[in-house]
Amino acid sequence: MATETVMGDEAIALGALHAGISSAYAYPGTPSTEIMESFQAWKAAGAAPGSAPGSAGGSLDSLVAQWCSNEKTAYESALGASFAGRRVMVSMKHVGLNVAADPFINSALVKINGGLVVVVADDPGMHSSQDEQDSRVFADFARMPCFEPATQQEAYDMTREAFDFSEEHEVPVLMRITTRLAHSRSIIEARPARAVNPMHKTTDTKGWILMPAMARQRWKGLLAKQEAFRTRSEEAAVLALAGRKLGVIACGLARQYLAENLADFAASAGGMPSVLSINSYPVPVAKIRALAAAVDRILVLEEGYPYVEDQLRGVFGGPVPIAGKRSGELPLDGELSPDLVRKALGLPAREGFAPSALVAPGRPPQFCQGCxxxxxxxxxxxxxxxxxxxxxxxxxxxxxxxxxxxxxxxxxxxxxxxxxxxxxxxxxxxxxxxxxxxxxxxxxxxxxxxxxxxxxxxxxxxxxxxxxxxxxxxxxxxxxxxxxxxxxxxxxxxxxxxxxxxxxxxxxxxxxxxxxxxxxxxxxxxxxxxxxxxxxxxxxxxxxx
Amino acid sequence: MNYDMILAGVGGQGGISVSIVIAKAAMAEGLRVKQSEVHGMAQRGGEVLAHLRISDSEPASPTIPLGTASLLIAFEPLEALRYLPWLSAKAGSVISAIAPIKNIPNYPDIEAVLSAIRSLPRARLLDADALAREAGNARAANMVLVGAASWLLPLPVERLEAAIGEVFARKGQALVDVNLAAFRKGRDAAR
CATH class of the missing domain: 3.40.50.970 (Thiamin diphosphate (ThDP)-binding fold, Pyr/PP domains)
Known part of the structure; x- marks a missing residue:
């Protein structure tokens, strides 16, 4: 059922609701705030967009949707819900994950029972933040799978999938989004809601007691799961081989910026580039190798750190030259845009109106009148x-x-x-x-x-x-x-x-x-x-x- | 069909309502839309830029590439100038309010700002505040600009009016009427 337009944040909240969550916890932080605001608004209204009345998994009435003191307390509450067998979402901005780092890293070691999805909204360009850290690196640090949707529809679909994945592999899933997806709206197709999990407390409390002897076993287990995580990334990545001259790796939202420029690229280069779209991590190495074997040069497009690019470059160099943030085709700081991607593709800028000399450097935010x-x-x-x-x-x-x-x-x-x-x-x-x-x-x-x-x-x-x-x-x-x-x-x-x-x-x-x-x-x-x-x-x- | 719009103003001028009204009208027409907004710190009196894309197929990027927008709606004239590079040089139009918001120390001479806008091809300046007051509420200035834009938008006027009705219905019929009146005043003024 098609909805009105929803923000990326709302699409994630709706995906979680339709995945049958019982609880959601958060601390406000731009650009993640609207996830919890959506849960609370739907709960107050007794209905969510795209759901026939009563079809929201029957979960709105009993849904726990709470602001918390901070991201750490929010995360720990989420862990308790998972322990009890319920599906739960915890959401925060990127710097919030620093506050929640202790439960976050250790949650990768526990035996997740009810699906746990942690949504982290990064803010490249620092629209409303003090840094632009890339949460994919944090997921890697925790050895946790990371999903990165490109559109509102993917945000909805992948959130639902993330809960299934979390329960199947008994691990939390980090859902990474960035400002432009979080705060842009599009129409999505929602699917019928799944029922909430019945309460089923973990049958294996050893999986939740991270004393050294148990934690060592859990850590071995987590390391052993990495290939399964990578398999998911391989299956979800889309490789579209076309021209030999250029291969483009587009991660998450970067795929949309690439799409804005493909027609012009094809017109100027006499054909489409080969494209590998990545939407989850650990990186799909087999598909990357398949792309590398089929092209003369690779351009990496990703929002945030040169995370995939650095893995490609390694120490010894690879079979094909790599272009991206390290080599200056794209900036190391700030957010991506259709225009930066256009330039990296070697296309000339489109002709806009000339900037006016009258425009002052900027209009900084300030206190409200009467603050x-x-x-x-x-x-x-x-x-x-x-x-x-x-x-x-x-x-x-x-x-x-x-x-x-x-x-x-x-x-x-x-x-x-x-x-x-x-x-x-x-x-x-x-x-x-x-x-x-x-x-x-x-x-x-x-x-x-x-x-x-x-x-x-x-x-x-x-x-x-x-x-x-x-x-x-x-x-x-x-x-x-x-x-x-x-x-x-x-x-x-x-x-x-x-x-x-x-x-x-x-x-x-x-x-x-x-x-x-x-x-x-x-x-x-x-x-x-x-x-x-x-x-x-x-x-x-x-x-x- | 692709029609991309930049909505520019200062935090708190009602740009998001404009985006919602036009998007609703477009969806009622069976079109796809993509809207991008600014939240957080920039909303506190800073410059605010919203992107609105309507198309018969799903727009890819949430933000509009430079040099491609068909229309720039500015709630404040200096902000109209700030976002000119997004407009298509060949086909872009500007609709701007004339009233400055001088919350910065280095605000340029307003006459120079307005004449820079007048000198653009396909630009239209409106005293949106005055027209909104005539319609019954100065806060409806944003709908005056939508009315002026209605001549350019690839959407039937009835769809836009219906969308205004829907968006403001929650706040009561009086506010619906004021915003519809503001829309019509803007439309008449830009005829």
Whole structure:
């Protein structure tokens, strides 16, 4: 049954629903957020696109679809569901997988019971991220099979297949997508839903106890499965032999960019190139060798790192010259596009309108009109103006926008929760005052353990929790715990109640806020200033709901 | 038939609604569509680019190759200029609102921006805000531009109007009427 257009993220969620999942866990992160949002929206509406009422596997009513504190907790909940025999999806952005790396790597060793699919949305080009790491490398590191769909339809179909594969081989499957697939829409054909798994707890708990003696056996077993994983890649890869002059290896979405240029290539080169389309890993070596035997030169097109290309190049060189990111036909950084692929194919650029000389370098994102963070930073900057030397460490969220003019109010932004730890280290190294500025959602994500360190050691830091009761940057998802619980949490881990200040982040309170922040900057020891006001984006969303 | 469109603006101007309206009309016409959107950090007042492709066969790339788009709809005039290289030099048209969003310190002289757009072949400037206000709500400026584009789109007007009805139905008949009125004002203004 054809649907309305669905985003790549939605296609994956729909594939999972129709594959009979019982649970889904996630932490918001662009470009993966809409996977969980889809589950929750369908659950609230009691229906999903492309399904006749009641045909969604009967699973929407009982579906557990939850935001979690962070990607690690989400992943571990997913493992528990698999242990119980249920199908489960955990989704995150690429850097989220770093947070979940411990359960992720070790989950490849356990005896997966209910199918477990981990969706990781990479962000090459860094549209909304701090790096462009390639999750195919992470899958390889874990010795886990990795699927990489090219279209919304494949995203749907391969998600369903991934659950079957996960159960058949008792291993999680990493589904890797990138921004342009996650956030583009197309019509898909959905198929009838499969029923959810009955609860059937694992019959082999040794397969889940990774003590050294058992883990060694599990590791041997995982290594022994690699050929089966590769066989799947071989069977799914499509080799279309045509011209001898050029062979193109197109991975995932790159296949679509190639398709945009094939007609022009055929016209200019007098025929089609030979093409190998890859949509899963480990790499299909037999098909790659078959392509290499049939062509004079190979061009590798892949989004992210030169992952396949490097395997082809090896150390000793191969039978045919290889072109790609290492040899400069394509850039090593940024995302692919139809135009970059066109250039790598040796085709001239199409003739567009000339760029205008009037266009400014860019229009950077900025705080929404009336955003509470703007008022918080204005107060912080004034409170710090008495100090010749200080450090202001910030974190991942809308409030990172204070790095830009006119605020220029923060000095670091590295990873989720880093602000608190960095302020602590800066303080230990002698910087004073040492300030951390973090949102409430990021604080719960991974700022909290850093604050426990600071409290336990009495480190002299001032932590500003910019509390808007939401995860703003990703479109205002609810924070895992309400604002009202922050003060008891802070008191519970031992922050001196006299140095927990709750302020309203509004310009009308500016003078009082500056004074309060100054007092806490002057305090020698850990102090926490909560700057509270609701998110403008959240208010808009609530109004439109 | 392939008809590729660039929708350019500043975060929060309603570009995604425009994409949805045109896509719905195209699907009702039996065409395939591919839409690409920007989410996350760029939505916060930054430049926002959406791609919309309609075709009688499934479009391959989610994004439009440079130099091939048939139409550029801009909700803000500087953003019209920013995305010109996507337009086909031979056949591309521009429909742009005139009101600048000056949230950057180095915004160029607005008259220079508007005259650069006027000097393009097949370009049309509209005071979309004023027409939307006349229709009853300044926030419907995006539908004014869809109305102006309706002369160029390979879609029947009735399909576009039906799609507007469908998209805004959830928010009540009053908003449907305002957006339809805005669409018609845009269409009349670009006649």
């Amino acid at each position: 509470p963070h703007a008022d918080s930073y204005t107060a912080l900057k004034e409170a710090l103006s008495d100090y010749p030397l200080f450090s202001v460490n910030s974190d991942i969220g809308c409030y990172t926008l204070a790095a830009l003019p006119p605020w220029n109010a923060i000095e670091s932004c590295v990873d989720m929760g880093a602000s608190v730890g960095m302020a602590r280290g800066a303080s230990g190294a002698g910087l004073s005052p040492a300030v951390a500025a973090i949102g409430d959602s990021t604080f719960y994500h991974s700022g909290l353990p850093n604050l426990v360190d600071a409290v336990s050691h009495g480190t002299d830091i001032t932590l500003l929790i910019l509390d808007n009761d939401t995860t703003g940057m990703t479109g205002a998802q609810p924070t895992i715990a309400p604002s009202s619980r922050l003060v008891p949490v802070l008191e519970g881990i031992g922050v001196d109640p006299a140095h927990i200040r709750v302020l309203r982040a509004h310009r009308t309170e500016h003078a009082a806020n500056v004074a309060a922040i100054k007092e806490e900057l002057a305090h020698r020891g850990p102090s926490v200033v909560l700057l509270v006001r609701e998110c403008i984006e959240w208010m808009k969303k609530a109004r439109n709901a």
